[in-house]
Ligand SMILES: NC(=O)c1ccc[n+]([C@@H]2O[C@H](COP(=O)([O-])OP(=O)(O)OC[C@H]3O[C@@H](n4cnc5c(N)ncnc54)[C@H](OP(=O)(O)O)[C@@H]3O)[C@@H](O)[C@H]2O)c1
Ligand SMILES: *[C@@H]1O[C@H](CO)[C@@H](O)[C@H](O)[C@H]1NC(C)=O
């Protein structure tokens with residue numbers, strides 16, 4: 120810190136973390152005039168009025184929004200040309216937040232595509248932005264092998280473990296490739312970088328996100344509450360409580376994990392980027408809302424309660440408990456509709472209630488994987504936050520808050536009932 124105000128560029132600004140990074144920067148985290156400029160880059164069209172970021176004022180950094188940059192196309196030189204034309208003062212960029220991710224059913228191709236996109240961005244900025252100081256990107260607990268049935272390491276998961284991820288898994292995850300790329304590209308340069316590692320990310324996006332569990336469950340819970348004629352006023356009215364079982368198995372409800380709100384991840388990324396002395400050098404930092412792990416079984420009643428429902432334990436699941444399922448796998452012969460099936464069966468209600476945005480702006484292709492969260496994540500996978508704490512970053516918060524804040528935003532913009 121202490122240099123002239125920064126210019127932050129945020130790639131993937133429409134995604135779960137990216138939206139929150141822009142939001143926090145516009146709210147002047149950590150201080151007014153730390154940044155004077157923000158450039159938010161997306162592929163899909165986003166207009167400011169639909170973004171739900173705070174309105175400009177004299178205190179906030181100046182925002183430039185750029186859509187239509189598909190990073191899969193071309194190379195670093197072509198991207199540099201596009202950015203040079205589109206971005207005001209691109210030569211003044213100091214901090215680069217990279218939150219782009221695209222999923223592909225073939226792991227090898229997923230790694231290759233995502234690696235190429237980051238390479239393009241870094242090549243372009245090495246060419247365009249001599250004042251670049253810091254680059255930060257998110258990994259995830261997939262980098263600790265949680266996509267392997269039963270997981271790989273014994274939790275709490277600590278950052279050094281990623282180096283021991285078995286090669287057959289490492290090659291299906293882009294994070295090791297990103298590390299290699301950034302180490303090589305930063306050599307002999309004036310910028311440094313770090314990676315942050317969240318488990319489930321709880322946050323808001325204005326127009327859906329493939330892997331937003333909070334949005335998926337919020338759509339399910341809001342339709343369920345609507346169909347059962349219940350709402351927050353149910354208790355006062357004296358009508359019977361409407362129960363909704365946890366969409367998963369007992370083991371899925373009871374396993375320990377460490378959720379992170381997108382807002383907190385965003386704040387830490389910004390904090391890290393301003394403390395390159397302690398957070399740079401290619402380090403990895405786990406991030407979560409609270410250093411005490413929690414379970415979906417604890418969260419579920421509090422989430423359901425926001426919709427006037429009573430969240431209960433899993434429906435009968437004795438035959439599924441002991442099977443180790445792979446990522447995206449659902450148990451055979453389940454009686455209940457999954458959240459995704461329920462949403463698709465009832466989605467006309469969104470339109471009937473004037474919430475047509477909820478139909479397009481849902482979780483799309485990620486629906487099935489999100490449906491399976493309560494079934495295949497049956498093992499403890501909580502994170503150690505010891506390294507995070509040593510950076511001096513803010514302390515723990517109630518992990519439910521991020522969900523409830525997101526639910527309120529979804530309701531405000533018409534993504535749920
Ligand atoms: N979701 C989770 O719970 C979770 C948990 C742990 C780790 N992570 C990791 O966090 C990272 C970000 O994930 P996320 O969930 O925040 O993803 P997300 O909400 O789907 O956001 C992805 C972003 O990437 C952009 N993007 C995709 N393809 C692009 C392309 N071809 N060109 C330019 N931009 C493109 C999207 O922009 P458009 O809207 O313009 O397409 C979007 O802004 C990933 O590395 C993921 O593995 C996620
Ligand atoms: C995945 O993609 C790679 C590279 O394109 C290819 O060699 C491989 O056969 C594909 N695997 C599957 C299972 O389709």
Ligand SMILES: *[C@@H]1O[C@H](CO)[C@@H](O)[C@H](O)[C@H]1NC(C)=O
Pocket residue numbers: 163164165169326327479480
């Ligand atoms: C929202 O996303 C959907 C699906 O990607 C897209 O078809 C639609 O145009 C987007 N709407 C807006 C307003 O960005």
